[in-house]
Amino acid sequence: MAAPDETLAEFFPKYNPPIRAHKHTCVGLGMETMKRLRVLENDFPGITKSMMLVSCDENIQDLVDYATAFPGPQGFLIETEKDHVMLCIHVKISGRPGVFLSDLGYHVSRVVTVMADRCYPHTGWFTQSDEPHSRKDYNYQFNLQNNNYVEWHERDTRGASVKERLSLIYVAKPYLTAVSVTEKRNLVWDLRSLLARNPKGHLTAGIYFPVKEKDQQFTMFFNGTNGKQRKKLKFESFLELQKIPDELVDDVEQCNEQLRMRDGELLSILKKLATIMSDEEYMKELLDINSTIVKLSAGE
Incomplete structure (x- = not known):
């Protein structure tokens, strides 16, 4: 700790x-x-x-x-x-x-x-x-x-x-x-993902996003009733769970099921991620560490 x-x-x-x-x-x-x-x-x-x-x-x-x-x-x-x-x-x-x-x-x-x-x-x-x-x-x-x-x-x-x-x-x-x-x-890598794949290694559902200080969005994809769904969403939409539109909650629940997670687990993760991403000081520190590692690896 x-x-x-x-x-x-x-x-x-x-x-x-x-x-x-x-x-x-x-x-x-x-x-x-x-x-x-x-x-x-x-x-x-x-x-x-x-x-x-x-x-x-x-x-x-x-x-x-x-x-x-x-x-x-x-x-x-x-x-x-x-x-x-x-x-x-x-x-x-x-x-x-x-x-x-x-x-x-x-x-x-x-x-x-x-x-x-x-x-x-x-x-x-x-x-x-x-x-x-x-x-x-x-x-x-x-x-x-x-x-x-x-x-x-x-x-x-x-x-x-x-x-x-x-x-x-x-x-x-x-x-x-x-x-x-x-x-x-990899803890400070600036691209994060949570994915499900079939036995052939093909993507079936998940979320992924670049770690950025501003314009913080993630992509969520899953198989919906109308075929494959791919949606770009703002993290700030998940800061207050009671304000999330029902339609969005339904999409998250479908993705949650296809990720084979416990009921409500993905929604809880998105709420935690939204809180972390909104911490400007923490995000700057994380990206600075990642940048330092990249520069060291390039011999700068």
Whole structure:
């Protein structure tokens, strides 16, 4: 607990975030997956020791410079965010090295096989999501200059526009500071979401919003009686529950049900979020911490 007169900037460095059941970020999902896969030990001896969390640096600008400057990421520790993790298992198939990757944090609904020689059963390109407004395709492959890294390519197609993103996953050693670095970093991330997906990883309902000091809005989407609904709402509308229009309450309840939450839970969360977002001093502190982390990661 923070002291009554303690600022967020003073509290944040010493806070050790808990991993809460059923409230998982990528860190918690990776740890939970490792725990559940231990039941396979009898059928696949050694799998427990082979599983590990691995770190991922997103939005790599210079692939060759990053992958070849050092064998591992130690030379970049100050200048990277380490903002994502996933589960990795090293394998050999007829003597050929590769890895299995499970990334539930990005809702990848399959275990991806990455072979060093890029031959069968190498997964290659696959469609991660195909929505009316956007199709995302992923590809994972070992970096040719440094096989300690797996490249993660993302291609986002929106009509005639195609955006590409590159991330690097360090698979040579387990990532030991997932909670103290990645989980903690994500506490002040400036994009928040609460989502439900089907077994294929497709979005079905939820809310998401950028964290901003002004014009604070969130998007809520769900399947309504008239098909898919997507509404942009102001947080201030939820500051006083008794003043929320009945129609809006009905929409929140539908979304709540599709998120598989307890009755009234989503409405309660939105009320708490509205109160937090209206605290200008707190919001400024949070965004300042996030900005500082981004600047450090860029070497500024």
